[in-house]
Amino acid sequence: MDDMNREEQNIFTAIDCQAAKTSMIVQRMPEPFIGCVIPAYNEADNLVSLIPLLCVQLAQLSPKYEILIVDDGSQDNTAEVAIKLAADYPVRLLQFARNFGKENALTAGLDHTRGDLVILMDADFQHPLDVLPQFFAYWLQGFDMVYGIRKGSGNEGVWRRYFSGLFYALMARSVNKVPLEANAGDFRLLDRKVVEVLNALPERSRYMKGLYAWVGFKTIGIPFQVEHRRAGTSGFNLWRLSELALTGITSFTSLPLRLSSAVGTLIAILSVLFGLYILLKTLIFGVDLPGWATLAVGISFLSGIQLLSIGVLGEYVARIFIEVKQRPSYVVDRVHDYATSVLQNKGN
Ligand code: UDP
Ligand code: MG
Numbered sequence: 084m085d086d087m088n089r090e091e092q093n094i095f096t097a098i099d100c101q102a103a104k105t106s107m108i109v110q111r112m113p114e115p116f117i118g119c120v121i122p123a124y125n126e127a128d129n130l131v132s133l134i135p136l137l138c139v140q141l142a143q144l145s146p147k148y149e150i151l152i153v154d155d156g157s158q159d160n161t162a163e164v165a166i167k168l169a170a171d172y173p174v175r176l177l178q179f180a181r182n183f184g185k186e187n188a189l190t191a192g193l194d195h196t197r198g199d200l201v202i203l204m205d206a207d208f209q210h211p212l213d214v215l216p217q218f219f220a221y222w223l224q225g226f227d228m229v230y231g232i233r234k235g236s237g238n239e240g241v242w243r244r245y246f247s248g249l250f251y252a253l254m255a256r257s258v259n260k261v262p263l264e265a266n267a268g269d270f271r272l273l274d275r276k277v278v279e280v281l282n283a284l285p286e287r288s289r290y291m292k293g294l295y296a297w298v299g300f301k302t303i304g305i306p307f308q309v310e311h312r313r314a315g316t317s318g319f320n321l322w323r324l325s326e327l328a329l330t331g332i333t334s335f336t337s338l339p340l341r342l343s344s345a346v347g348t349l350i351a352i353l354s355v356l357f358g359l360y361i362l363l364k365t366l367i368f369g370v371d372l373p374g375w376a377t378l379a380v381g382i383s384f385l386s387g388i389q390l391l392s393i394g395v396l397g398e399y400v401a402r403i404f405i406e407v408k409q410r411p412s413y414v415v416d417r418v419h420d421y422a423t424s425v426l427q428n429k430g431n
Contacts, residue, residue, distance in 0.1 A: 109225030117141055117148035117219075118198020122188030124155045126206035127164040128314035133206060134168050140212045144219045149173040149421075152206075153192045156182030162417075169421040180414040185318070186289045186327070187413045189269060193278050195418075201273045207312040210270040214307045218272040227300040230271035231307045232264065243324070250328045254293075254335065263296050263335075267304055271295065287412055288402050290331040297335075333402045340399065343392040350388060 119141060123130060134150060141148040150172065152165045156179045165176040177195055179188070189203060200222055204210040214231060221229040251265040269291060273281070280298045319327075332339065 111223050111225075112199060114145050114147055115199040116197065117145050117200055117202065118196035119148065119150045119202045119204065120153065120189065120192030120196050121150060121204060121206050122153045122155055122185050122192060123157065123161050123165075123206040124182065124185070124188075124318045125157045125159045125161060125315055127157070127159045127161045129206045129208060129312075130161065130164050130168065132313070133208060134172055134174060136212055138172050140215050144216065149175060149197065151175045151177060151192055151196050153188040154178040155185065155188040156180070162419075166419050169419060169425070171425065173421050173425050175421060176417075176419040178416045178418070180416040183413040184323075185269070186291050186330075189291050190289050191413045191415070193273075193281055196278070198278075199275050201275070201278050203269050203271050203273070205270070207315065209310050209312055211307055211310055214270075214305065215272075217305055221303050221305070222272055222274065225301065226303045227274040227277050228271060228295065228302040230264070230267045230295070230302070230304050232304045233266040233268060233309045234306050242321070246321075246324065246328075250331070253332060253338065263292060264304060267292065270307070274300070276300070286334065287405050287408075287410065288330050288334055289412060290327070290334050293331055293335045329398060330402075333398050337399075339395045343388075343395050346388060347392065350385065 119137065121130075121133075130152065137150060138148075141150075152161075152174060154162045154165060154176060162176060162178045165174060168174045169176065175195075177191055179191070183191075192203070193201065200219075202215065202218065210231065218229045218231075247265070251263060254263045273295075277295075277298060277300050280300075281294060284294060284298075
């Protein structure tokens, strides 16, 4: 975004904020406690520069705020950096015992945040800070959930865009009719009541984007330009994205199961017709020995379909298995809080 655009956006934001304060539909508390949750996996380099800027931005929204960094089993010194930052800024650290994945890091963040409203954002600068006043303005207006809609693709590859297009097309046909916005992610603001509902959901396989949509509430999307990741690399490769997509599909739609039933039914009908054809042919023309090719193709095709269906079924059974085991979604190794003197320095 060039400087001109940035300036325009700031003016727009200021007007927005003012309008929101004057035309309040829902009574919001005057100085809410803002909780900002940042899942971080090997983000030491980004956090050092992000936290001071984020604090400046949050302080403009409310004098009371804190940032909760969830260190998702990083191999670099993310936790040490967070602890150092906690000496100067209202930063809390929740360190996982190992890498549990972003969805679980977000879940832990929501469980532990103390905010009256909660902002979820990535540590890598892909979620621009100057959108936060707009998020806040909409919350003041009475929206319970405000989310960012990605414009531009950041450093996303072609295959990833294609893959996610396919995924959302499948999710759009979800039988549970959960309206998923294709370009919406985890960059969002949630009111405390939304957080409470999300925390109360008992499921272990958590596909957060689906859960945000499932809970409902008064929601609005705001477009934002995806920035490039500043330092480090994306933690999501093709394998992890496929895993996440499978979690999303199996938690929110039984369409694959229905598809395999439909394909099975179709093949059964075709087989009966083919059987009748062979019967008639034998009655009219007598026994015909050749035909092994038809047999071989038929058997291998049917075996393929059967294995595929068992695989689809297995995915759902595996999810049931995960749920009945009732293991926690994450294990916390250590928690580090900032001293109250940090708040006094910040005038909280
Ligand atoms: N992340 C995490 N655990 C992981 C992978 C990523 O907490 O196992 C965090 C990461 O530090 C970042 C956010 O989730 O703050 C988004 O991750 P990333 O930038 O790797 O994903 P992308 O932007 O490519 O979707
Ligand atoms: Mg990123």
